[in-house]
Amino acid sequence: MKTNRRKFIKGLGGAALALPMLESTALAGQAPPKRLLIAGNPFGAHPDYFFPKEFGRDIELSPTLKSMDWMKERITVLSHTDHNMVSGHGREVAFLSGVLPSEAGGYPDKNMSLDQVVAREISGGNRFPSLNIAPGGGVRMSWTASGVENEVITSPQKLYDKLFVNLSERERGVRKTMIDRDARILDAVAHRFSRLKKTVSKNDLERLDRFETSVQELDKALGSQRNWVDSDKPTYDLSKHYQEGEITVKNDYEAIYDMVAFAFETDLTRVATIAYPAHLNFSSLDGVNRSYHGCTHNGKKEDLAAELARIEAFQVEQFSRCLKKLDSIQEPNSEGTMLDNTVVLFGSGMGYGGTHSNRNLPIMLAGGGFKHLGHVDASKNGKHMPLCNLYLTMIQRFGIEREAFNLSTGTFDLSYA
């Protein structure tokens, strides 16, 4: 499918890309594309506020998840699932793979994260194979097949520039010339390196190999960038999010989620991760004065714990707002909405910052056309379910044939229509 789509886009020429997705797919007469959206944070969630008190579908949602009420029949919240990690900060970077960077060498795909596994398979024809957004820099959740952290987009402005800023005719010419020059330099560097390589010991080569793969991958990326230079990007009005004259965490995230939703709609990309980084300043929210990390260490003081819960509820509210948007867009060639064709995940690689626990991660799945289960106890015989089981289920939903994913022991039982 991916090669077809790419040919199709090329055949149509650049202008077609400016059209919203609805028209181009309708033309192609293809099944609607599947997409993946993941939101994550580094400190997990206060369990008393996050997990609903009862299990099942028709239940009262917890305070943190309150904003999901409008679709509570269509979500799956998992209790008792994790990557079986010991306590402490720094392990949340394994959120989407279950594998720490330091142990990546032992796995065929290193610590490649869920989003990249999916992007590698489904994003060949898109302008941006994936987007990895973390204002101010990262939660480090997206990792490539070579075990390096994926490029991070660090502000709404940078996301906007990447997705929607068009170059002038002259600038396009310059850009193409510069890409050609860069590619020529990379060729020269690669050639020089291939000779240097012969004289280098195994000890040195291990690190220098990454240089070589980087040159190859950048060369490939430049090739793809060059192909896209002449195609117009869709237009988007960023300023509508900043009408109040003040930059707050709320209008930043509204802008980010809306841009991602629009990028899905116009098929600029099909995979995105959005992070709520540790250093983010939430104090523009009502009732929040302290640092995010500071609030996680609340010592059970009620007012501080409530401050943390406010931050976490905000994260879910923004997520929920985006899902509502996706759900309002009818997917062409399909009965369902865009949300039905988008697998969405909210969660963290840390259980709860207050205890530094990395067990019982706060995990919520929605969309994707799954028959959702409400609040589920994923444990069996008192043992937590490996979160990679859920990831395997998600991967298979994209039609990717895989029998295992890192720590998985099977799949998570979730059917779809």
Next chain:
Amino acid sequence: MHKLYLPALLSLLVGLSPLAGSEALLEKHCSTCHNDEKSKGKFNLRFLGNEPDHQSLEHWITVLDLVEAEEMPPEEDSELSKSDRETLVAFVNQKIHGYQSASQLTKKSKPRRMNNREFANSLRDVLLLEDIGAYGITGDLVGDTLHHGFDTHGETLGFSPFHLEKYMAAIRKVVDLTILSGPKPEVKQYTIKPERIQKEQRAQSSKRAAIFGNKEFYDFTDPLSSAIFSDFTSAPHSGRYKIAIQCTGKGRLTFPTKYTGLYPDDPIQVSLHLGDWVKTFDLPDDKIFEIVEDCWLPAGTPLELRNPTDGLRQYGNGNFKFQYRMTPDYYEKEDPVRYQKMLKEIAGKIPAKKLGRKKPGNHWSHWVDVWDGPRPRIVGATIEGPHFESWPPETNIALLGESPDVTNAEAILRPVAERAWRRPVKDDEMKELVDLVKLSAESMPQVEALKEGVISVLMSPSFLFLNTEEMDETGRLGSKLSYFLTSAPPSPQLNEFLANGKLKSFEGAREYLGSAVKEGRADAFLEHFPYAWMELADINFMAPDPDNFRFYHRKSVSDDMVNEVLNFFRHALENNIPLPEFLSANYSFINADLAEVYGIENGPKDSRFQKYTFTDGRRGGLLGMGAFLTVTADTLSTSPIHRAIFVMENFMGIHPTPPPPDVEIKEPDVRQAKTIKEILSAHTSDKTCATCHEAIDPWGYAFESFDSMGAWRDVYSVPDATTGDESLDDQKRSKKLMSTVPIDASARFRNGTAYEDIVGYRTQLLTPANRDRFVRCFISKLLLYANGESPADSDFVEVDKILNISAQNNYRVVDTIAAVVASPLFRD
């Protein structure tokens, strides 16, 4: 002092039968707890085997460490006599040394990519720039991830296509802004009038109308905004600019210190920002001072002025709005006549429509224009440029020579490549560069083609990676030592030292280091090594609670805390003090803000740092520093465990294993009137916790006498009732009922030695075993900083040799660093 005679003892033993009965000693004193059924602390004596091998080595080293420190066997169960212990230590040591001398495992450390500051410095030196700051490239690179505070850790730094892409863009940008072409731009004169100086709000984007100075001057009315010149927001072309800015300090003493936080002896300051290049100036009161700079500015360099004057955030959390509350508060009380006059002035200035229902003076913004507190004032400025010595400019000539012709490509690019690759360049390598230039010249002007050659040189792994094998031994040593001390390529002085062969010996290394420290050629090391070692990047990751530690936030005390560390470290190297003094010193370097935090009355009276001697035995050296005590504390509470782990990992070189995944850790509860010892009672009552925690917790309890920002406390204060009432002001809040719980800062180490408080604890850290641990740990951190990786277990013996040289030189810090530089572990 056993380390000193150990080698001698060992040599005696060689040839004799192995230490008689040592295996029996191990069996007798260790096997009760460390056997097949019971392997306490996850250790079974069988792990050792008969001899160390690559798997068991780490266990042998741990055994040596714990037996030597008398922490094993634990004091209460131990019948190991002093002489038997010495025999056992010698035996284990001999085994380890025997294994390592046979296996020769020392391997060259792996190459690593430069971190971003090294990259910027290297680019500067290769391209012969006077400064790289104005180019502002670091913000565009992929950020460096830290490894336990270190930005030099190879595996963590990584390398990816994203890095490469950003390098390409940054290199291209710098080369384009340095090698110029086209017609020579005209010199222009800019006369900056104060009414064309504009206030820039950095804290928030605002739709309010732009604010300018008046006809006579521009005043900084708050500490958070900056000023830009509307007629020169950035350099229009690359070139040299002459900048002259006339300014003065106003209102320094208008308000007492308790209002502003500005100490009477501190100056008003202004800072000039040209991209990332920053210089700060002290301004005289009411007299005009002229800032004069003559520097190369790449096109697009933004020019900005800021107000870094200490203090001014004494109200609220330093929010600029509250600064203006100062004016009415003060004048209403101290000078009511003036207060009324000001209200009238405000009423006259603000149109009724804008005032709305507010009374004049009832909104913070009304007080902006009447602010007469401390402020830098700009009265005018002139800028002239771009100037060039020649056209094409001197920067072109320095890199491409007088005739930038493709036919000269080899002669032009060879010196660039030799600087960049830090080694001689082979002919076939040159040929490839020249080929690229020739190929490029087919489609672009000659100078442009030569630029492609320069960029290609800088995109090579020989430039981007440090510590590769391509260099000979001398070249590699020079490069490593240079990046170690200066975060930049080797300087002429260093090359001369290398050429004379002086760096081969320990003495030579010591001489070079001594002079480098004194002559400012080790400043990068003096700043970045202690910053990494003490994990100072994390100091505000969990800053003390803003409601309870207002002073900390209002005066940005974390900056002072960082500076205390850096001042102490610089003092240590400049005076070559013994390393144990880092822990035992009764002095440190503090200013008035730190004196306030530390509760010192006869200390410094302004923001400058002075050496101060503490007389209570509680502070001095690293252990009493606010930086260490804050970086290890939570927002509201302190954790003896965090502090213990920090001391163990960063000072003692002990790496305790984290708790297993199935342990449920209780969340601390600050509402309880309990001591931390009661809260952590599971650490002693629960056996699974106790095995590790009896070894960990004693390292941290002594610090319970210091609160979240490192201030001394005699008791814990626990609020009696719920106190979330935000409407209470400071005074009412402090009158709330608080109950106090006494602090127990005593503990007993596993080897039986006990301490009552921090004073006793500090002496415990100076035992020979702990002193050696500290020095060994320091050596290991130096090697991590230099090599991009920590020494391995298999480097134990080489580290031991460094430790011995350090000991022979009374553990003096420069001598110890010299011993590291002289070691094969540094030289590979």
